Amino acid sequence: MNAPKLVISNLAKTFRGDRGDVVALSGVDLTLGENEFVSLVGTSGCGKSTLLSIVAGLESHDAGTVTIEGKPIGGPGLDRGVVFQSYTLLPWLTTLGNVEFALLAAGKSRKEARDIARSHLSLVGLDGFADAFPSELSGGMKQRVAIARALSYRPNMLLMDEPFGALDALTRHHMQELLARIWEQHRLTVLFVTHDVEEAVYMSDRVAVMSNRPGRIKRIIDIDLPRPRTYEMMGSLEFTKLQREVLAEIRAESIAIAALGDALA
Amino acid sequence: MPGEPRQPRTPPARVSSGLFSLTASVGSRQFITIAVLVFFVLGLAWWLVTKAGWVTPLFLPPPEKVLARLQELAVSGKLLDDMLISIYRISLGFLISTAFALPIGILIGSYRAWEAMIEPLVDFIRYMPVVAFVPLTILWTGTGDAQKFLIIFIGTFFQQVLLVMDNVKSVPRDFINLGRTLQMPESRILARIILPSAMPGIWDSMRISLGWAWTWLVVAELVAATSGLGYRITTAQRFFQTDTIFGYLLLLGVLGLATDQAMKWGSRKLFRYLRQSR
Numbered sequence: 091m092n093a094p095k096l097v098i099s100n101l102a103k104t105f106r107g108d109r110g111d112v113v114a115l116s117g118v119d120l121t122l123g124e125n126e127f128v129s130l131v132g133t134s135g136c137g138k139s140t141l142l143s144i145v146a147g148l149e150s151h152d153a154g155t156v157t158i159e160g161k162p163i164g165g166p167g168l169d170r171g172v173v174f175q176s177y178t179l180l181p182w183l184t185t186l187g188n189v190e191f192a193l194l195a196a197g198k199s200r201k202e203a204r205d206i207a208r209s210h211l212s213l214v215g216l217d218g219f220a221d222a223f224p225s226e227l228s229g230g231m232k233q234r235v236a237i238a239r240a241l242s243y244r245p246n247m248l249l250m251d252e253p254f255g256a257l258d259a260l261t262r263h264h265m266q267e268l269l270a271r272i273w274e275q276h277r278l279t280v281l282f283v284t285h286d287v288e289e290a291v292y293m294s295d296r297v298a299v300m301s302n303r304p305g306r307i308k309r310i311i312d313i314d315l316p317r318p319r320t321y322e323m324m325g326s327l328e329f330t331k332l333q334r335e336v337l338a339e340i341r342a343e344s345i346a347i348a349a350l351g352d353a354l355a
Numbered sequence: 356m357p358g359e360p361r362q363p364r365t366p367p368a369r370v371s372s373g374l375f376s377l378t379a380s381v382g383s384r385q386f387i388t389i390a391v392l393v394f395f396v397l398g399l400a401w402w403l404v405t406k407a408g409w410v411t412p413l414f415l416p417p418p419e420k421v422l423a424r425l426q427e428l429a430v431s432g433k434l435l436d437d438m439l440i441s442i443y444r445i446s447l448g449f450l451i452s453t454a455f456a457l458p459i460g461i462l463i464g465s466y467r468a469w470e471a472m473i474e475p476l477v478d479f480i481r482y483m484p485v486v487a488f489v490p491l492t493i494l495w496t497g498t499g500d501a502q503k504f505l506i507i508f509i510g511t512f513f514q515q516v517l518l519v520m521d522n523v524k525s526v527p528r529d530f531i532n533l534g535r536t537l538q539m540p541e542s543r544i545l546a547r548i549i550l551p552s553a554m555p556g557i558w559d560s561m562r563i564s565l566g567w568a569w570t571w572l573v574v575a576e577l578v579a580a581t582s583g584l585g586y587r588i589t590t591a592q593r594f595f596q597t598d599t600i601f602g603y604l605l606l607l608g609v610l611g612l613a614t615d616q617a618m619k620w621g622s623r624k625l626f627r628y629l630r631q632s633r
């Protein structure tokens with residue numbers, strides 16, 4: 091692992107509600123190296139998205155620390171780009187306008203913002219759609235704009251919360267290939283939340299499997315597949331073996347949570 | 356003949372049949388035709404009922420008599436005067452109400468603490484019947500235009516505030532989070548994300564509340580006024596001029612329909628980006 095970029099240690103989070111408290115995370119330890127791609131997988135409700143929100147600075151935590159390059163995080167920041175599952179494109183702005191919006195917020199001049207936005211749209215293959223409104227785009231296109239937007243202001247870390255979860259299987263594969271290619275060319279630290287095991291193995295340097303609630307990191311599996319990753323690799327024996335390994339870890343958790351222990355024994 | 360494939364005899368499957376099935380699409384031309392047809396049929400029924408002498412003309416005057424009366428009032432200039440003064444009153448009254456409702460609605464829709472301070476109070480006043488305020492408003496402001504503005508305000512503002520609050524609350528949480536991850540200050544998130552995001556909904560709320568404002572205007576004019584559409588209806592009532600009353604009711608309907616269509620047209624122009632074209 092390279093020099094540690096993001097260090098999460100002994101993190102705990104409890105949601106307090108009228109119907110009692112829910113311990114979402116407890117004793118989470120995870121370290122991401124510089125320019126490392128790490129996926130976070132686990133059953134639904136295990137707290138993986140909560141963990142990502144905490145790292146993004148959008149959610150508070152009760153105990154433990156989160157540091158980036160040694161400094162504890164204090165709220166959200168432009169050093170971390172976030173891609174949400176729900177695209178979050180502003181409907182009244184064009185594709186170009188949406189990317190510019192982030193750049194202007196980051197303090198770029200209008201001229202700079204326009205140029206950078208254009209180059210990032212072309213990075214995700216949407217040159218021809220600069221003037222289209224989000225309502226005119228497909229789900230995959232919307233998410234490409236969101237990725238362009240998150241990369242445009244040069245954060246040194248990308249946080250992605252099930253970014254391809256709402257896409258159909260084919261589009262999802264295209265998006266995985268696109269993101270892998272962009273990442274291999276312009277490395278940066280990525281924390282990637284997903285429930286798709288194949289996706290996690292395909293994209294990552296390491297896959298962190300979370301336990302059921304209260305979530306903690308149950309096991310970290312190194313993905314020693316060569317780069318650049320190709321679509322053909324998904325059929326390889328090594329790939330399948332790693333995928334099974336991750337799946338076995340999650341399956342144990344999901345059987346427990348679904349109370350299927352006896353039925354599937 | 357042997358060896359020749361047999362053609363299937365079943366007709367092609369049809370999912371929806373006719374105009375009156377769920378999710379059937381109706382083109383804009385068809386839509387207008389249907390709408391106009393309904394008006395025409397109702398007008399025809401009205402004419403027939405009065406022609407056949409089934410109702411006393413005092414209760415329901417024939418349409419031609421109502422139209423003749425409207426024409427008479429139009430020629431004398433009374434109709435235009437009544438209409439202009441009423442339109443002036445509703446425009447200003449509605450603007451005043453909206454000017455207060457927008458910022459307060461946005462405030463309580465965005466900040467829970469402000470909501471706790473204002474929302475229950477608004478709800479409390481909202482359930483007081485506006486009509487009961489009429490004598491009070493006359494006592495407070497006399498029978499001039501100020502009293503009309505006040506009645507429109509009482510009848511419209513408290514509804515508008517709640518509608519705007521809901522519009523603002525329906526802004527997706529992720530939009531606000533996007534602003535946060537871009538380190539935008541709260542005031543900018545409010546101005547650049549929440550407000551434009553809630554705008555189409557707010558516009559629609561204004562359209563709906565404008566309809567209510569018309570009602571309150573006429574109520575105010577019926578009770579105490581020396582001019583306006585409501586005033587004319589009251590004087591007509593004193594002389595049993597039901598044709599005038601019907602004429603003005605029709606006029607009010609037309610004015611309401613026209614403003615509503617204008618607001619809808621404005622919405623299509625302003626929020627063109629919402630329409631899916633692919």
